[in-house]
Amino acid sequence: MIKEYKTIESINGPLMVVRRVQGVTYDELVEIELSDGSLRRGKVLEVSGDSAVVQLYEAAAGINLAESKVRFLGHPLELAVSEDMLGRVFSGMGVPIDGGPAILPEAHRDINGLAMNPAARDYPDEFIQTGISTIDGLNTLVRGQKLPIFSGSGLPHNQLAAQIARQARVLDDESKFAVVFAAIGITFEESEYFVQEFTRTGALDRSVMFINLANDPAAERISTPRMALTAAEYLAFDKGMHVLVILTDITNYAEALREISAAKKEVPGRRGYPGYLYTDLATMYERAGRHLGQPGSITMIPILTMPEDDKTHPIPDLTGYITEGQIILSRELYRKSVLPPVDVLPSLSRLKDKGIGAKKTREDHAGTMNQLFAAYATGKENQELMAILGEAALSPTDLKYAKFADEFEKRYVTQGQDENRSITETLDLGWELLKILPENELKRIKPEFIEKYLHGKQD
């Protein structure tokens, strides 16, 4: 028998203190029944003697200190999971909001998940072709990777994410594929863009969506991504599917966390974010990956808008320390109409080296990739010099580099929203651009590949 308490002492923002409780344990799920019969949920944050501090997942409005009943349910917040979740839309608390019937659960899962044993991980090394040259060619995504998009307000990160979700596929593989999408505090319009996009391309049937919009309670944002990841884990590791998880926008998540931390009167870390922001983000991001000897995988693309486009802001900074690389969008390129505006130089995929090369993409991939990076960096520098000193100050080779950087942005980076380039097309395009440079500058490519791909000599 579950006891009911009517001993709420105080409510302060998302925090509620309940007195004279017994047998309450840390992290337990709490249900609050309002006088009109509606339910609110929360979890136990701290229990000290006979008083419990509860963090509300939902809005506190309407809770009456004297009348509302509080029940401690003896288990953490759980999500009812089933394969029928595919094609459905849920609230940030895991309740269906698409007008369809409730899910008949196959299991209940703690939304916090459990740490993955590093000894039981399988190293991600299967190339995912996204059809986008700047990702496939230079910042290759592999199955089981977590690769965030660092964007700024007003930049087309949603279009890029949707394009990845639409085009991503693994070469020569027809296994089951699903998309889990979590909207965290974004606007209706942004969320609707994804719904429309998924409907248009028929991806909706193999998607699960969790929607917490900007006007939904901030406290709910803490659970939204965890709901999504719990669903993803179920589909990937119980049902053997390859799941792509898109989380947008992590900045809103971190802000909700800061709000709660401030209400708890914790010692703030940098910019008012709690000191445990790193650990908190890590427990979400690290849920991506593959299990040894199991078919499924979780590939994660968190999207975050960098406040003031500042990469050293705590949210992108801590994210970058956890995730396996980052795709950075640039306002400068966007202004130049280079779309998608992927800033190639600071972008990085840490797992690319194991996912490319002979038998995976092509033998010349690693060498050309490094050469393109180096040439673009040199080209950009020369362009800057040219802007200060004029063209005459550059040597003929330097000028060629500057021209290369220009062409690279126009032909390699720029790509239509529906343009799906195969990896061979991307690599060949790279070679075409490298022809602009003198051959003896191509130091990072093995001579036999230069013979084969630049001069077209087959062996």
Added chain:
Amino acid sequence: MGKIVKVSGPLVVATGMQDANMSDVVRVGEQRLIGEILNMNGDAASIQVYEETSGIGPGAEVVTTGAQLSVELGPGLLENIYDGIQRPLEGIMNICGSNISRGIEVPALDRDKVWAFKATAKVGDKVVGGDFLGDVQETPSVNHHIMVPVKSKGTIKSIQSGSFKVTDTIAVLEHDDGTTEELTMMQKWPVRIGRPYAKKYPPNRPLQSGQRIIDTMFPVAKGGTAAVPGPFGSGKTVVQHALAKWSDVDIVVYIGCGERGNEMTDVLREFPELVDPRTGETLMKRTVLIANTSDMPVAAREASVYTGITIAEYFRDMGYDVAVIADSTSRWAEALREMSGRMEEMPGEEGYPAYLASRLAQFYERAGIVQCIGSDEGRKGSLTAVGAVSPPGGDLSEPVSQGTMRIVKVFWSLDSSLAYRRHFPAINWLNSYSLYEESLRPWYDENLGPDFAKNRAKAMALLQEEASLNEIVQLVGKDSLSPNDQLTLETARMIREDFLQQNAFVDIDWFSDYRRQFLMLRLILDYDKLARAALQKGADLEALFSIDARNGIGRAKSVPVDEYENAYAQIGRDMEQQIEAIAERGEED
């Protein structure tokens, strides 16, 4: 036995703990979660719990084990991967699958495995702590010496060779007072206390890492300390992995502290396939891994670096050269901060506890070259500590970086602008330093010849000059420089691109021995010397820049190991001829 009165995340307060000592390990609740006492106040103890405390509440029992947090030391450590409190992760996987559930107890050393023990001590020998009792060939590359426990002393009453489990008695020791002690191959040691040694020496031998920028430019000594700070994406982990792979030490303890799970998996999958160039065995045979990945409980993160360094000290005591590589000490410091915040301690800078700097110092101070304890006085072991630092936003003014920089002697500063250009390892040659240069000089002079240090100095001077010339180029362009200065820029570029850059993923380039490093750098400096002389004679600058031999220098990295001596000599001869030809033409003009 105490009762819980408060639970706040990993911090639990229990009363009725008058029997417990400070720093005791306790078991919390029905699940018997592992915790450690941080504070005592009357009969109330503040406990940090090393596992998730979900489902624990007031009234639950807390039992002290009466012992401090300790590690098990003995055969079976190598090739293993442990969590922060030395539970074997593979054993956990066998019990509960891909995820780590709570309250699991698996002994650190396999209790059932039988080892072939070969006694080297004899009945009647008088022994003290640290003396060898015998050997176990734990892996083909490591002979695990079984030592008398630190505090034991007496005469061996019986000892025998044979096949034993780690808990079997292998010898009986008779103390001076007539009591006896049964010795096993396994011993325990509390992690927060450094293992004793007889004497410490200043480091005087370099640790060969096979990384050109490290070995030639900023060497670390065996028994020394080094830090690798850098923003994300600058290649900290790749540098750490390269050190773990190619360092010429006997044992490597790699601590993954609050970092990515896949990075540990990478080590776990890759090391068994890589061959140690010195022993011919795979690298895993000399490696111990400690993993507290960022999704594992934060309290155990704090313990993980101590667990790692204690295991390293144990191997050091056998007289081995050991390297401890900790990635990343910033996560460890953040774990300290989190626990400190929950205990409501007065915060210092940026919320870190005031004792952060002294804890960092204590960790690094456990490194060093020592004379091991024991009656044989010739045995020396070394422990080298290398820690990564992850400064927020790459800003080195934060407390962890500053606290580390005050202690360590070598500083490899990673630079994101180099990483963007794919200049790897992205160690900035202008900001980095090594304070071991002087103390290692005699070793270099004796073993590699006096030219090694001279060339290093020349190369550094060229790079310095390049930096100042570049400032002028920014203002007035390259063409306004004198031919001599333009040559300086070109040589510096060669040093950067053809020497310092090193690809950690290409099998010929990932390891360079000293001789190769020396010859490579000498080729570039010879080019500089010859070209400068040719300029004096009026040679054409562009022609000097575009000689054929330059291609040879550019591709010197990819010459296979057994051919480089001849190939480099050939490049040198070609270069000389080609430059001479240009110089002659210049004189004719």
